[in-house]
Amino acid sequence: xxxxDLKPGDQVPSQAPGEVRWxxxxxxxxxxxxxLLVLLGGTIAFGADVSPYFLQSSNLFYICLNVGxxxxxxxxxxxxVVTGEIDLSVASILGLSGVLMAxxxxxxxxxxxxxxxxxxxxxxxxxxxxxxxxxxxxxSLAVTIGTLTLYRGIxxxxxxxxxxxxxxxxxxxxxxxxxxxxxLPYSIAFFAVLAAVFGVVLHATPLGRAIFAIGAGQExxxxxxxxxxxxxFWLFVLSGTLAGFAGVxxxxxxASARYDSGVxxxxxxxxxxxxxxxxxxxxxxxxxxxxxxxAVLGCLQTALTADLMPAQDQxxxxxxxxxxxxxxxxxxxxxxxxxxxxxxxEARRHAAAxxxxxx
Amino acid sequence: MTxxxxxxxxxxQRGHSHAFAEWMFRFRELGIVLxxxxxxxxxxxxxxxxxxxxxxxxxxxxxxxIALLSIGETIVIVTRNVDLSIxxxxxxxxxxxxxxxxxxxxxxxxxxxxxxxxxxATCGLVNGLIVTVARVPSLVVxxxxxxxxxxxxxxxxxxxxxxxxxLPETFNKIGYGTVAGVPYLGIIAIVAVAxxxxxxxxxRTARDFYAIGSDPAAARLAGIPVGARVFLAFVLSGSIAGxxxxxxxxxxxxxxxxxxxxxxxxxxxAVVVGGVAIFGGSGxxxxxxxxxxxxxxIYSALVVVNVSSFWSQxxxxxxxxxxxxFDRLIALRVAxxxxxxxxxxx
Numbered sequence: 001x002x003x004x005d006l007k008p009g010d011q012v013p014s015q016a017p018g019e020v021r022w023x024x025x026x027x028x029x030x031x032x033x034x035x036l037l038v039l040l041g042g043t044i045a046f047g048a049d050v051s052p053y054f055l056q057s058s059n060l061f062y063i064c065l066n067v068g069x070x071x072x073x074x075x076x077x078x079x080x081v082v083t084g085e086i087d088l089s090v091a092s093i094l095g096l097s098g099v100l101m102a103x104x105x106x107x108x109x110x111x112x113x114x115x116x117x118x119x120x121x122x123x124x125x126x127x128x129x130x131x132x133x134x135x136x137x138x139x140s141l142a143v144t145i146g147t148l149t150l151y152r153g154i155x156x157x158x159x160x161x162x163x164x165x166x167x168x169x170x171x172x173x174x175x176x177x178x179x180x181x182x183x184l185p186y187s188i189a190f191f192a193v194l195a196a197v198f199g200v201v202l203h204a205t206p207l208g209r210a211i212f213a214i215g216a217g218q219e220x221x222x223x224x225x226x227x228x229x230x231x232x233f234w235l236f237v238l239s240g241t242l243a244g245f246a247g248v249x250x251x252x253x254x255a256s257a258r259y260d261s262g263v264x265x266x267x268x269x270x271x272x273x274x275x276x277x278x279x280x281x282x283x284x285x286x287x288x289x290x291x292x293x294x295a296v297l298g299c300l301q302t303a304l305t306a307d308l309m310p311a312q313d314q315x316x317x318x319x320x321x322x323x324x325x326x327x328x329x330x331x332x333x334x335x336x337x338x339x340x341x342x343x344x345x346e347a348r349r350h351a352a353a354x355x356x357x358x359x
Numbered sequence: 360m361t362x363x364x365x366x367x368x369x370x371x372q373r374g375h376s377h378a379f380a381e382w383m384f385r386f387r388e389l390g391i392v393l394x395x396x397x398x399x400x401x402x403x404x405x406x407x408x409x410x411x412x413x414x415x416x417x418x419x420x421x422x423x424x425i426a427l428l429s430i431g432e433t434i435v436i437v438t439r440n441v442d443l444s445i446x447x448x449x450x451x452x453x454x455x456x457x458x459x460x461x462x463x464x465x466x467x468x469x470x471x472x473x474x475x476x477x478x479x480a481t482c483g484l485v486n487g488l489i490v491t492v493a494r495v496p497s498l499v500v501x502x503x504x505x506x507x508x509x510x511x512x513x514x515x516x517x518x519x520x521x522x523x524x525x526l527p528e529t530f531n532k533i534g535y536g537t538v539a540g541v542p543y544l545g546i547i548a549i550v551a552v553a554x555x556x557x558x559x560x561x562x563r564t565a566r567d568f569y570a571i572g573s574d575p576a577a578a579r580l581a582g583i584p585v586g587a588r589v590f591l592a593f594v595l596s597g598s599i600a601g602x603x604x605x606x607x608x609x610x611x612x613x614x615x616x617x618x619x620x621x622x623x624x625x626x627x628x629a630v631v632v633g634g635v636a637i638f639g640g641s642g643x644x645x646x647x648x649x650x651x652x653x654x655x656x657i658y659s660a661l662v663v664v665n666v667s668s669f670w671s672q673x674x675x676x677x678x679x680x681x682x683x684x685f686d687r688l689i690a691l692r693v694a695x696x697x698x699x700x701x702x703x704x705x
Contacts, residue, residue, distance in 0.1 A: 086498070088502075132680065132683075132684060136684050136687055136688075137687060138637075138683050138684065138687055139637060139638065141441070141498050141637075142631070142637040142683050143680065143683065145441075145443075145624065145627060145679070146628075146676055146679035146680035146683060147676065147680060148624070148676070149624040149628065149672060149673075149675055149676030149679060150673055150675075150676025150677050150679070150680055151676070152672060152673075152676070153670065153671070153672030153673025153674065153675065153676045153677075154673045154676075156669050156670075156672055156673065157667065157669050157670040157672075157673050160667060160669035161669075264506065266502075267502060267503075267505075267506050270499070270502060274499065280495070280496055280499055281496075310513075310514070312509075312510055312513035312514060312616070313510055313513065313514045314510075315506040315507070315509065315510040315513075316506070316507050316510030316511060316514070318506065319502075319503040319504065319505070319506035319507035319510065320503070320507060322499065322502065322503040322506075323489060323495070323499070323500055323503035323504070323507075326493075326495045326496075326499050326500070327489065327493040327495055330493050330494060330495060333494070334492070334493060334494070
């Protein structure tokens, strides 16, 4: 989509040769994460202002609990967005995996194999996305809008109106009881471990560099010997797998599975990724930014709930955050473009004046 | 002389490849009609009541709103963008129309539709502005506005509901009335699709949409005001969704905060099944509308053959994915064929 941005008029003559229009990452990124820290501070201050209980350490548990599954699904999506793809079907995979786990459990499977099958199903659903994108050559946006509908529809077909519950209480309690001697829910502990792994892989391994290279220029990456399609395929599988895992956690947290579990959660996952400073055009971003964005979203949700704002209204806030977090990084570009246009108009006026004079 | 001869040859070639492409489009629409005939035929054999006049009337009115929405979505997708917010726009304008009647029961019909149009146009305006001025991918923008507009709707409506009893009879009649056995909504949709099909083929602005979708950079070089056209596409899509909201209210007779949830996926499925390329640049409004009719017919057929209607969403998704994959495979097949033709002539 980046090519949409290029037009001849944009090649501003004042640019020094060799200067890249997309400013090379580091400077801007550091600033973006600083901005996120400020935003986080602001959100916490807002929360503390709304409720005296917000700053109590036990509140940490509820903050983390609300964003656990979202955070886990945001990690593989981060890598996908860095390569320039997107996966909108994660929330539907979460729902369908939960339904499969519950159905298997209802039909007499022990809970552990049922949970494993749910994760395997997630991997398979991700593989379908990956196959359609990399082998058939379809745009990931269209594919995952389709599979978003398809996977949710299958979940609805399997489990139309019922709710399945009755999971063993020792497992179901991991969603409501913190890890002993801490204030952290299990889902956030999984996220912390995964985030560390993803951070190392993305920022300190050849694979991570390959992922950035794909996002910066797919063709160039291919000619540099990077297996673009293979990497993308496995990233979709990874996204599906972790969405399946999130589905297991989600079902355990609510001690029940329904077909509409996590409907609309893709909004939150995509918001976290883009708020985390991952460029929607691919090629830029850090895991640290995404972790900070998770913290911002968790605090914001809890603070708004403490402020007695209904969940429906919170969607307005999160939706606005999503749109803002793609507009703001483009702001500099916008400004440069406007300035260039003004300048070229001025230059044209000058040229016209000069011409008129010479006559 | 030679240049002139070459020119004519190029023009001739273009004419042929154009004719071929057009044949492909016609074939696509014929294909949908054929699928429609097969679905209707098979279901009627199973249950002869499927082709009864009431059932066909219901089919037509049910498909009418999706067909209306698919006009706007086609325009947007043709420019290589997507509008995910139409379901929310429809919901908001439907609720607004209902509330207007609750507070002013004798308000003229025109005013209600103007309000619906205004709300839709405003939403489309916001989408269009963000997409074209801030140059943010439409997917992200409209995913955001999908939830923002739905949130506004929810905050406004809360748990309230507007019922058919609060709406005047003249308004309700739009939803269920018929002329010579054809429901009003069906006629409105057919007229709208006919106008849009003509407009998309004829007007220069509409051809610009196709040019932008085929190659935005080339369109810009050709002097097409890309930003203004994409902006217009979003405003049109929003406006149509707004008006469709008023029709939705007259058809269902009641509206609450979740009116039209998930319509965007049904509409995108209809549009893509109808042969509008998700990559932009090709496809017709007529095809999209036929896609809407086909999808709606399949839903009804499912119920008739005793498949739970809970599977209809899965079906929409499968058809959407299938249609995109099918288009891609066809394109891969057709491209070499076109090349060899060109070589043979050249």
